[in-house]
Amino acid sequence: NAGVTQTPKFRILKIGQSMTLQCTQDMNHNYMYWYRQDPGMGLKLIYYSVGAGITDKGEVPNGYNVSRSTTEDFPLRLELAAPSQTSVYFCASSYNGPWLAGETDTQYFGPGTRLTVL
Amino acid sequence: GQQVMQIPQYQHVQEGEDFTTYCNSSTTLSNIQWYKQRPGGHPVFLIQLVKSGEVKKQKRLTFQFGEAKKNSSLHITATQTTDVGTYFCAGPTGNQFYFGTGTSLTVIP
Numbered sequence: 001n002a003g004v005t006q007t008p009k010f011r012i013l014k015i016g017q018s019m020t021l022q023c024t025q026d027m028n029h030n031y032m033y034w035y036r037q038d039p040g041m042g043l044k045l046i047y048y049s050v051g052a053g054i055t056d057k058g059e060v061p062n063g064y065n066v067s068r069s070t071t072e073d074f075p076l077r078l079e080l081a082a083p084s085q086t087s088v089y090f091c092a093s094s095y096n097g098p099w100l101a102g103e104t105d106t107q108y109f110g111p112g113t114r115l116t117v118l
Numbered sequence: 119g120q121q122v123m124q125i126p127q128y129q130h131v132q133e134g135e136d137f138t139t140y141c142n143s144s145t146t147l148s149n150i151q152w153y154k155q156r157p158g159g160h161p162v163f164l165i166q167l168v169k170s171g172e173v174k175k176q177k178r179l180t181f182q183f184g185e186a187k188k189n190s191s192l193h194i195t196a197t198q199t200t201d202v203g204t205y206f207c208a209g210p211t212g213n214q215f216y217f218g219t220g221t222s223l224t225v226i227p
Binding site: 033035040041042043044045048056058059090092097098099102103104106107108109110111112 | 120122124148149151159160161162163166168206208209210213214215216217218219220222
């Protein structure tokens with residue numbers, strides 16, 4: 001199993017450009033997540049999905065869009081890139097979500113995409 | 119809004135010394151998870167605590183979940199250079215999932 005893969009690894013965008021960050025998991029996980037991590041900070045949840053066709057907003061969704069047409073893929077779309085979106089973006093997946101009572105599944109993270117907006 | 123704070127933000131220790139990071143949430147968490155992130159890497163799950171007052175151990179690491187389920191701690195005994203990295207607590211509230219601010223550990227050989 002490759003686990004969670006993300007492309008690209010690095011990207012530089014100009015202000016106002018758009019791009020899609022790709023995320024794929026081969027573990028047949030139901031839940032997928034997008035986080036951003038600013039330098040020296042913790043991770044913030046952007047969007048998550050509980051299954052194909054179902055997505056929901058996280059703590060910081062503004063400026064981003066997502067879709068989940070298959071179990072495996074969860075792309076993150078940036079429209080009109082801004083310098084404030086300079087960050088490292090992590091995709092993660094888990095079999096069930098962290099909101100269940102009792103023990104829940106761990107989240108497995110991809111290697112991240114380092115995005116700079118100039 | 120919801121906040122999950124960790125102290126200290128940075129910690130430098132001599133190899134062999136102990137290390138503790140504290141995690142405090144502004145709201146009750148249904149469970150608490152701990153992750154480790156090596157420099158330049160991605161977060162890796164360490165452990166999950168679910169019950170109020172729960173204590174779990176993994177070799178030299180001891181994790182505690184507070185009675186009110188709003189705070190947690192991670193203690194490392196006799197640090198090694200392989201312990202270097204940033205340690206994050208994380209947990210769900212409502213339909214959101216929050217990571218703490220992290221504690222960056224440097225171990226001096």
